[in-house]
Amino acid sequence: MTELLQEEQVTETELTLKAQEAKKAAFQLAKATTEEKNEALRIISAQLLEEQDFILSENAKDIAAGKQAGMNDSLVDRLALDAPRLKDMADALIQLTRLNDPIGETLEKWEQPNGLAMTKIRVPIGVVGMIYEARPNVTVDASSLCLKTGNAIVLRGSSTAINSNKAIVQVIRRALEKSKLPVEAVQLLEDTRRETASQMFKLNEYLDVLIPRGGAKLIQTVVQNATVPVLETGAGNCHIYIDKTADVKMAVDIAINAKTQRPSVCNSCETILVQRDWAAAHLPELVTALQAQDVTIHGDEAVQQGSSSVVPATDEDWATEYLGFEVAIRVVDTVDQAVQHINQYGTKHSEAIISTDAASVEQFFNEIDAAAVYHNASTRFTDGFEFGFGAEIGISTQKLHARGPMGLPALTSTKYIVRGNGQIK
């Protein structure tokens, strides 16, 4: 018991100390010029390549430990770094220097009748807490996005990536020492026990926002337990609705793309809704095309009638994010029914209508409650890079602060500057 208590005190001290340092650094960072921030990113980029051997040898320790612990291949792959991956990370840092710095941007400017001159400008959020799983690339990615936007960061990665993360953060901090930015701007919690994360959830005194990055379970744990505001990047149960008037080839191509191009990601399609008349004429073609891509189809009764190889769909299927080569298909009569189904079962992420009827499209756009709604395009485009943001913090499925793909402005707050000449109320 005494030992446990001591351990907890140690933990809290690491977290509290590092969070305090980050908060102090945040005040300095807020004053950094765009060129100082870009210069730091360039130095980090070079340092990552220069210290490649060190990073890869530390990463090898994590890989070896993971394999010994029976980690599956896809997790090992997420954890593994190699020279090309490090090169990608270094290149991404250079890309980031080319993006506009949102900090200091004037968002609004006006004068009040009493002569007060009002300006609303973008400022950094302050200190970002990042809680993520065994992907060491997030360590570089999250740190660099925060530095670009003048935020300090407290990283809490997975224990399975601890050697990689420590090495990367050491390298980043050695680079920061050569820059004009404070070294304390990037903090890594080396204690990766669950309790440390739980303490981070409630560290409102030092953390301005928490960003969980990982599976649905991690995100829900953070949302359910955090008192620090959370930027929620959630699940995607995305739909394609094929309207009565849909072009057949376009509908099939988009459905195949949205389902199979990369099924493991949140913007892939999980349920296809097909209007009854279109289904009567073209459903077999859609089913055949999907099955040719080894997609298992869970269908309602109407879909089952057309093919013996269709698995009967249950209510649970409508709510399932398969994230693999499976899809649910339901036949509906109208746009109304499609909208109702999507608003009931969807996760407000990305929803598409394939149609040549303007009224149906407008109804779909107006009535679907989602971060992104598409006409005649794949849901796979919901992504910061595809939207042209040049960077992506994640895809927000919440409605406050930022919704949909988040670029650099999602890591900013605002401040009102008011200039007077003696005004009193």
Next chain:
Amino acid sequence: MTELLQEEQVTETELTLKAQEAKKAAFQLAKATTEEKNEALRIISAQLLEEQDFILSENAKDIAAGKQAGMNDSLVDRLALDAPRLKDMADALIQLTRLNDPIGETLEKWEQPNGLAMTKIRVPIGVVGMIYEARPNVTVDASSLCLKTGNAIVLRGSSTAINSNKAIVQVIRRALEKSKLPVEAVQLLEDTRRETASQMFKLNEYLDVLIPRGGAKLIQTVVQNATVPVLETGAGNCHIYIDKTADVKMAVDIAINAKTQRPSVCNSCETILVQRDWAAAHLPELVTALQAQDVTIHGDEAVQQGSSSVVPATDEDWATEYLGFEVAIRVVDTVDQAVQHINQYGTKHSEAIISTDAASVEQFFNEIDAAAVYHNASTRFTDGFEFGFGAEIGISTQKLHARGPMGLPALTSTKYIVRGNGQIK
């Protein structure tokens, strides 16, 4: 035990049923036109006046019960309605019809190289949960702001205002029946037990945001316990920094105004920081002027030396929001020290510098972390109406979503509309 369980089920049923109804109404409301919403606000305005006798007689029950329970005068005053106050509420509804409807507004519009046409538009948030204290005017105010922005609302007021709130919501719903908006858009929880509020905190399935309105304790309870995102309208420990170069009359006038014009509100001044040289020449004048307004002064040693009637200030004073005729005064050497003090003890609300030196002002603007920073003006202007927003949801002291005075746009979210012609990834 069985009875308790039954009670809890009943409670959960009222909350769940009403939240479900609100969510359904929100989908309809999102489609309402500006004119339909404004027409509903005009009908509510007229209905409030028409049913004035009913509202006042129900309000009288709450007043009587409050007085019997020993409620203090200022709380009774907050609870009390009369003809002029109802008239103000009715007038405010008409004012609201004159404000721009933010819903549907195009925020950004661009085309991607692959031909996707992107539009970012404003949409309602969905369902707002409002938790507030014994001020029946909030019932009208919050409902009307939500209707204007196409949001449904679940109101949870205080038990001490339950008769007033029931009457007002009945009147609003009778008005909505005559309008094109769904009656279910405005819901009042009649069960005002603490447990009901606790259940609201975690009702993520139906509520998109919670807005607590009331004292610091209420707000902190919501922030600490809610899993639904919270729009935090917090405390204001606001400062006036009087720089070396400050105009004497202006500095004294602003300090007096910021402290005494309405000391009970969050944007009033709680600590005055005075630069040492200015203090040497003019502190007695400031102290005398404040004392002439019956302001008790808690001062550091330098301030105490100048006057025997100054109460010694402790560390706690720097962190105290007096909300009354008390102020803390500290002498500092530089803008640096003032900034450090404010960033340490402030609540990031409203901070002012009185100065004629441009460099000091720029440093203050850049380094102070607050929703609003002022040069040569009173902190009392941090207010949605004073900022020209025409309405105010509250003053946000958080950094995400909205910061500072919140107008109608704070009650909105966004949606990306993407138009393609067959794009796949």
